[in-house]
Amino acid sequence: MNISNYIDYALLKPSATEHEIIELCHNAKENNFYSVCVNSSYVAVTKQLLVETDVKVCSVIGFPFGAMATKAKVYEAKLALENGADEIDMVINIGFLKxxxxxxxxxxxxDVKSAIGDTPLKVTLEISELNKNEIIRACEICLDANANFIKTxxxxxxxxxxxxxVKIIKKTIKNNAKIKASGGIRDYETAIKYIDAGADRIGTSSLIKSSTHAHQIRNTKIYRKYIETIQKTTDSAKPNNTIKEKEV
Structure with missing residues (x-):
């Protein structure tokens, strides 16, 4: 399965440099990922780097805690759109929910959804901070607010x-919104498990390849180990040709 169109390829660490953003966009283009996900300060340069490509630009808003004022989130979201963002990932106010x-x-x-109109809005729940009932309630609120995605x-x-x-979210929202699984997904096999569970998008900072490429990498590693084993066996089987000097 080619999962390229499921991938939101992210670089969100606070120390991200412009050089790393350039590399992020290069990798996204090379692998035909659905989008790149960056902090709002890098939206403009990211948009320029991806001009004339199908790769979309996603900007996080209120990241990573979601605890700032709603007006601040609205302003940041509007500014991100002005700079070229195609999608918005906002973080829920966990304190309010709890x-x-x-x-x-x-x-x-x-308010954020109203500010961005038809632009897709993904709402990040931060599930590690919530119990099952809180996840369900948050999903219900997201549906009431017309969010397009629930992000883990x-x-x-x-x-x-x-x-x-992901299964709890899917059972709650059914087909009324989509799911973005994000956080700790670093390889093809794991990504497939989340897609099978109901995820429509995968958020990752890892360079996840398609099935064919993943198999090629594994086969290459296996082949190298095989060659190394054969070489060791051959070396150990060689006769010791060292000629000892005769004692005089």
Whole structure:
């Protein structure tokens, strides 16, 4: 299975350099990934690097804690769109959710969605901070706010995506929104498991290749080990031709 069109290829670490952003965009183009996901300060340069390609630009908003004022999230989202963002990934206000201040959670998401219009909005829940009931309630609020995706994690908390959480989200939202599994997904086999569980997009900072390429890499490693083993066996089987000098 070619999963390139599922991949949101991310570089979100605070120390990310312009050189690394250039490399990110190069890899995304080479592998035909769906999008690159960057902090809002890098949206403009990322858009320039991906001009005349099909790779979209996704900007995170309120990242990674989601605890800033709603107006700040709205402003950042609008600015990201002005600079060329095609999608927005915002972080939910976890404190409001845990306080059961559901009206504020809804307003936080709704105001961002209203500000960006038809632009796809992914809402990050940070599932490692939530119990099952909180995940379900957050999903219901996201649907009420017309979010397009539910995203599992930022990758900056104590845990990332889990198959259990993706299944809970899928059961809750059914086909009324999509799912982005993100955090700790680093290889093809793991990505496939999340897609099979219901994920529509995979967020990762790892260069995940398609099935064919992954098999090629594994086969190459196996072949190298085979050659090394044969070489060692051959070397050990060679006779010792060292001629000892006769004692005088």
């Amino acid at each position: 306080s059961r201040n559901y009206v504020s959670v809804l307003r936080d998401i709704s 994690s930022t990758g900056f908390s104590k845990g990332g995506a889990t198959l259990t959480a």
